[in-house]
Amino acid sequence: MKKEKTTILVADDDADYLFQMRVMLENAGYEVLAADSQRMAEEIVEAVKPDLAILDLMMEKDDSGFILSYKIKKKYPEVPVILATAVSQETGISFGIDAEEDRSWIKADLYLEKGIRQDQLLLEIEKLLKR
């Protein structure tokens, strides 16, 4: 057995999304810290160091996810951060974080679309945790 459960911080102001992520991640054997606002996530991070963070891009502010990511990376540079957004790439509408140039100044390890399949998401999480 594993020594201790891996902890994942999930921050999202959509209560339903948060609930579903919690159920899914707990089923996959992770411990989940759920935050429904940027503020709450910041408080959690003050107290605990998660093993990974999944952040919604737009919470109180349009760029809450960026700010959170920045703060987490500043405190714990080694913790992988996933930024999730409901804005899809297929529509050709993206936040412009695809461009290599733009990626460089936003410190997240991965950008994901929210509609992504569960097994895919779990795979990505495992990959990031192994690094």
Added chain:
Amino acid sequence: MNKLKVLVVDDEPGIRSGVSRILSRFTVDYPFMDEQISFEVLEAETGEIGLDIIDREPVDVVLLDNKLPGVQGIDMLETIRKKQPDAFITMITSHASLDVAVKATSIGAHDFVPKPFTPQELKSSLENITKHLFLKKMTRQLQKEGKQIRFQFLQVLSHELKAPINAIEGYLNMIVNKQFGDNISDYQEITERSLERLKGMRGLIMDLLDLTRFETGKNPSEPQEIDIRLLAQSAIDLHKPQAIQNDISIRLHIDCDVCIYGVPDELEIIFNNLLSNAVKYNKPNGKVDLYISCDDAAVTIVFRDTGMGIPESEMSNLFKEFFRIKTEETKGIQGSGLGLSIVKKIVDIYRGTIEVESTPGLGSVFTVQLPLSGKTTK
């Protein structure tokens, strides 16, 4: 962009070397930018030399003295704008008279620093410029599309539509996978949540239909004389159920009987949206008072509520599309953030005005004034 090139054009050697010295040790950093930004200073003692440099290499910021021996700073603006449209131009001026300021900004200067300036003034000015350039870089991608507003609208719209779809899809998958076992009552809560999200989506779609109607300029119904009392009463009736549920009273105070010439649907939207907000953002046992009064020129409609109020800092955003205040209090309240933007559009069509006053924690007052152009008093 980790090093910004600053061109300082000033005939006073003290100013040039001062700027060089201050900026050589100055850096700016912002959340979610990887790099720190530092500055490289190019000096020019005359406008001619400055223009030479502008010709030769790209610069990010120009600090431009207004009074120069040869070519004047203000006369250089146009050339700089043409050659380097992305450069941020700040005028350095000891005579910060209003007319120079107005003239300079109208032909391309972005900002002023008064001369003499302290190192701190220069630094904070450059901090602002850096922020500005940074934001510009972020929106450049959108601007390329040419229709930034439209683009942002679609962007937010797709976000707003996808969020409930994802939520509902997630819940349906939980049911399909029998996540919580075989007992159907264990799925009650998530089914209710799904229905709630669908309701929100329906609201958004209704709002969108309202919006597109104005944008295409197609009116579904003919303009006619509309009795304002009936209009108010039917809006109140519509919101009664929700009000009762939250123990909120709605009262109508009307001291004139007047008809207003307009399209019924449009005027209904004004009443319904403002009333819906007054009820939605109220507190249990709260009150909503609707006052209608008129004079020869206009009818004034006041929606007063005893709700949560609106922080001063959010006032300027209120009428923007998709804008919603996100706080602990508003968390459970459904809405698309389109209501007020639609109301504003209609009020504009009628050449009316809408104003807001609010005290956080105590309540808000929305005042709509509609001119009675073809007025007919009963």
